[in-house]
Amino acid sequence: xxxxxxxxxxxxxxRYVRDSDLVVWGQACAEPLTLTEHLxxxxxxxxxxxxxxxxxxxxxxxxxxxxxxxxxSYCGSGGNRALADAGVLDVLPCHYSSFPSLLAGGTLGAxxxxxxxxxxxxxxxxxxxxxxxxxAAAIDTARVVIAEVNEQVPRTAGRSLTAxxxxxxxxxxxxxxxxxxxxxxxxxxRIAANVAGLVDDGATLQFGIGALPEAILGALTEHTDLGxxxxxxxxxxxxxxxxxxxxxxxxxVDPGRAIAGFLLGTRALFDFADRNPTIELRGTAYTHDPxxxxxxxxxxxxxxxxxxxxxxxxxxxxxxxxxxxxxGGAADFLRGAARSRGGVPIVxxxxxxxxxxxxxxxxxxPVSTARADAGVIVTEYGVADLRGQPLRVRGxxxxxxxxxxxxxxxxxxxAGTGSPDGRRIRDRQGAPS
Numbered sequence: 001x002x003x004x005x006x007x008x009x010x011x012x013x014x015r016y017v018r019d020s021d022l023v024v025w026g027q028a029c030a031e032p033l034t035l036t037e038h039l040x041x042x043x044x045x046x047x048x049x050x051x052x053x054x055x056x057x058x059x060x061x062x063x064x065x066x067x068x069x070x071x072x073s074y075c076g077s078g079g080n081r082a083l084a085d086a087g088v089l090d091v092l093p094c095h096y097s098s099f100p101s102l103l104a105g106g107t108l109g110a111x112x113x114x115x116x117x118x119x120x121x122x123x124x125x126x127x128x129x130x131x132x133x134x135x136a137a138a139i140d141t142a143r144v145v146i147a148e149v150n151e152q153v154p155r156t157a158g159r160s161l162t163a164x165x166x167x168x169x170x171x172x173x174x175x176x177x178x179x180x181x182x183x184x185x186x187x188x189x190r191i192a193a194n195v196a197g198l199v200d201d202g203a204t205l206q207f208g209i210g211a212l213p214e215a216i217l218g219a220l221t222e223h224t225d226l227g228x229x230x231x232x233x234x235x236x237x238x239x240x241x242x243x244x245x246x247x248x249x250x251x252x253v254d255p256g257r258a259i260a261g262f263l264l265g266t267r268a269l270f271d272f273a274d275r276n277p278t279i280e281l282r283g284t285a286y287t288h289d290p291x292x293x294x295x296x297x298x299x300x301x302x303x304x305x306x307x308x309x310x311x312x313x314x315x316x317x318x319x320x321x322x323x324x325x326x327x328g329g330a331a332d333f334l335r336g337a338a339r340s341r342g343g344v345p346i347v348x349x350x351x352x353x354x355x356x357x358x359x360x361x362x363x364x365x366p367v368s369t370a371r372a373d374a375g376v377i378v379t380e381y382g383v384a385d386l387r388g389q390p391l392r393v394r395g396x397x398x399x400x401x402x403x404x405x406x407x408x409x410x411x412x413x414x415a416g417t418g419s420p421d422g423r424r425i426r427d428r429q430g431a432p433s
Contacts (some may be wrong), residue, residue: 002163005170008034012042016144016168017112019047024103024138025114027054028179028264030131032116032148034172036060039114043068052108053089054135055209055264056080057177063088072108074099076323077209084323093317093366096231096329097288100137110138113145116176117161118153125160129153130176130270131262133231134284139165148172154274156263158281178266181235184215187350190380192219195302198344198376198383199223202250203298206230206333207237209264212304212348220245227251229296231287231329233260233279238272241279248278252297261287288329293336300344301337301375303330306365307349307358310395310414312374312386314347318365327368334373338387345375345387357406359398361413377401 005011011034017023023039025032037060043049046068053061053073061071061079066088073080074092083089094102102108113135117126126147128136136159139145146168147161152175163169184192188211196219199205204227207213217236220226227248228237240246241258248256257280263269273279286292293299305314306325316325330347337343347369349358359379377384377398384397395414399407 002166003168005168008038008170008172011035011038011170013039014042014045016146017046017049020049021111022050022052022108023112023114024052024110024135026116026131026133026135026262028057028131028262029177029270030116030129030133030262031056031058031060031177032114032150033058033060033174033177034148034150034170035114035116035146040065040069052103052110053080054133057179075326075328076317077325081322081324091323093327095327095331096134097284097332099134100283100285103134103138104141110135110142111144113138113142114148115139115145115161116148116150116153118155119149119151121155124162126162126166127153127155127160128158128281129156132159132281132283133261136283137285144168146170150174150176152176154270156273156279156281157257157277159283175267176270179264180266181214182211184211184218187380188212188215189219191348191350191378192216194378194380194383195346195348196220196223198346198378199226199300200298200342201225203227203300204229204251204296205300205302206337207232207302208304208328208330210304213302216302216348225250228258228260229254229287229293229299230259231261231284232264233258233262233269233273235265235269238265238269242272253292253295254280259287288332290332290336290339293333294339296336296340298342299337299340300346301333302346302348303328303333305347305349305358305368307360307363308347308374308377308398309360309363310398310410311391312371312377312394312398313363313367314369314374315363315365316368319353325368331369331373334369334375338373338375345373346378347374347376348378351379351381351401351403352406357402357410359402359406359410361410
């Protein structure tokens with residue numbers, strides 16, 4: 001039977017969370033702030049337990065909470081970096097598509113799910129509001145589901161819960177966490193313009209998180225009949241929907257609807273999504289499903305990277321030995337776009353960072369995306385289409401879109417003076433022209 005509390009002050013989490021439990025909640029704007037704040041405040045009374053974190057949009061979880069809580073996450077972005085630097089965050093280097101099964105009774109197996117929902121509708125159904133994503137898969141298998149019913153959460157199309165799905169209801173009224181977009185600089189705008197040239201009218205878009213994906217969407221204002229099938233829906237995508245640029249009319253799967261795993265943005269996005277039948281939130285098992293992605297014609301997957309080597313391998317996880325990114329869903333979407341009729345798998349990144357080239361002879365970190373999955377690499381200096389190309393051609397095309405100051409050294413590496421791979425290429429095929 002569902003327990004309904006009068007307010008957050010009645011919430012005694014040690015009654016529901018046990019020593020050694022794994023607790024999971026919606027990430028970013030979907031974080032149930034009332035519940036997570038109480039969880040951290042009452043952590044010592046619970047004992048040692050674990051939390052699975054996504055992208056943070058708040059400072060609820062801090063390094064000092066590592067005194068009794070063990071944190072694991074798939075990413076090192078935002079506040080997770082401080083946790084990693086303090087040695088209290090472990091990283092799960094897995095494909096995003098694997099998280100639902102891992103959390104719903106798999107290797108991780110969530111014991112307690114904290115969820116933020118909208119108030120019930122006339123049928124008694126609680127909309128998940130801001131995210132279905134990966135965490136909702138654990139609702140069906142967790143021992144305890146605690147719901148923060150927040151009257152300021154939008155009601156969105158997609159999965160909803162009934163009282164029978166929830167063990168404890170905690171009423172709340174507070175603005176959800178927001179993650180506004182950053183204004184793009186000139187380099188970002190140039191990259192965005194290059195990517196925009198690869199997007200045909202009628203294409204369906206997948207895009208990642210950050211200033212660059214937002215800028216790329218902002219460069220598509222002259223396009224028509226675009227669609228969305230993505231892990232995330234942001235403010236800029238909502239603006240394109242309002243402007244009639246994104247209509248979803250020409251999608252081959254889910255026509256007329258923008259599909260996303262979670263909303264990431266500001267109140268303007270939340271209000272636009274509220275009771276909007278053209279936006280539907282789905283779980284990761286659907287948004288990242290290879291069959292669904294392959295069936296979506298003209299799927300353009302837009303992802304970012306920290307660095308790309310001269311063979312097309314992508315590091316999207318570490319920079320200067322710090323874990324700042326994620327394996328994420330890039331491989332899922334790049335493979336989906338490669339299989340999509342008319343699809344384009346794109347990895348976009350600035351040519352330099354801090355004066356150092358991000359097109360490199362050899363990666364300084366892990367291979368997040370294999371070179372076999374590399375498609376089209378874009379910087380502010382141009383486009384390198386690696387699809388179906390041998391190593392020599394790949395290298396030459398990547399050198400051509402590197403910063404001009406770094407091209408001579410990269411060309412030398414390609415010729416074999418700095419790269420074992422390059423040496424083998426040179427010995428078989430001769431020096432680069």
